[in-house]
Amino acid sequence: DTGVSQNPRHKITKRGQNVTFRCDPISEHNRLYWYRQTLGQGPEFLTYFQNEAQLEKSRLLSDRFSAERPKGSFSTLEIQRTEQGDSAMYLCASSVTGTSRETQYFGPGTRLLVL
Amino acid sequence: AQSVSQHNHHVILSEAASLELGCNYSYGGTVNLFWYVQYPGQHLQLLLKYFSGDPLVKGIKGFEAEFIKSKFSFNLRKPSVQWSDTAEYFCAVNAKDTGRRALTFGSGTRLQVQP
Numbered sequence: 001d002t003g004v005s006q007n008p009r010h011k012i013t014k015r016g017q018n019v020t021f022r023c024d025p026i027s028e029h030n031r032l033y034w035y036r037q038t039l040g041q042g043p044e045f046l047t048y049f050q051n052e053a054q055l056e057k058s059r060l061l062s063d064r065f066s067a068e069r070p071k072g073s074f075s076t077l078e079i080q081r082t083e084q085g086d087s088a089m090y091l092c093a094s095s096v097t098g099t100s101r102e103t104q105y106f107g108p109g110t111r112l113l114v115l
Numbered sequence: 116a117q118s119v120s121q122h123n124h125h126v127i128l129s130e131a132a133s134l135e136l137g138c139n140y141s142y143g144g145t146v147n148l149f150w151y152v153q154y155p156g157q158h159l160q161l162l163l164k165y166f167s168g169d170p171l172v173k174g175i176k177g178f179e180a181e182f183i184k185s186k187f188s189f190n191l192r193k194p195s196v197q198w199s200d201t202a203e204y205f206c207a208v209n210a211k212d213t214g215r216r217a218l219t220f221g222s223g224t225r226l227q228v229q230p
Contacts, residue, residue, distance in 0.1 A: 024127045033217065033218075035218075040222065040223075041222050041223070042119070042205050042207070042221050042222050042223050043159070043218070043220050044218030044220070045207070045217040045218065045219070048216075048217060049133050056215070056217065058217075069218070071199060089159075091159070093218075095216070097216070100149075101164075102147075102216050103149075103161060103164060104162065104216075106151070106159040106160075107158060108157075108158040109158060
């Protein structure tokens with residue numbers, strides 16, 4: 001396994017701009033999760049996909065956030081009209097479902113700074 | 116909904132000291148439990164996991180954790196820490212009985228091991 005990869009690793013943007021992050025899961029992992037982590041806190045769940053279907057969205061995921069996984073492989077997370085409060089580390093994780101022993105493996109994250 | 120408490124926010128130990136990091140969760144049903152570690156400059160890595168069976172689980176690098184159901188706890192232990200164990204440690208839980216696999220994390224414990 002090459003691991004979960006995320007791009008870009010860092011993003012600096014001005015308030016009001018749109019940003020898009022990409023996550024490539026471990027090959028053959030059919031579940032893909034997005035989390036957000038702010039300084040001094042643990043990751044917080046945003047949304048997840050099983051194959052191409054988005055099965056759950058957290059209340060943290062405001063209307064400005066949208067995620068896609070069009071072909072059931074990589075996923076994108078877009079934030080429109082960024083706000084300073086969006087500054088955080090955005091983490092992606094992937095797993096294989098079909099068992100109660102599902103384990104999520106995390107990528108390196110994309111650190112977003114909104115000026 | 117689940118919640119996770121990690122009461123020790125920052126722990127400083129000398130090399131060879133014993134380690135115990137507390138983790139308590141709040142959820143009435145059956146759970147899966149995880150410890151993740153984040154070394155400086157690296158991404159979240161799985162340290163160990165509990166799904167069922169023997170409540171004492173062993174992970175990588177000499178770490179172990181004990182699930183005590185009556186106390187809703189999953190404390191992490193290591194008999195003798197090394198400088199290389201300096202990292203942030205996160206406890207996480209998800210609900211086994213609902214099928215929902217999104218992880219709920221604690222706020223983390225920063226461990227600093229002094230040589």
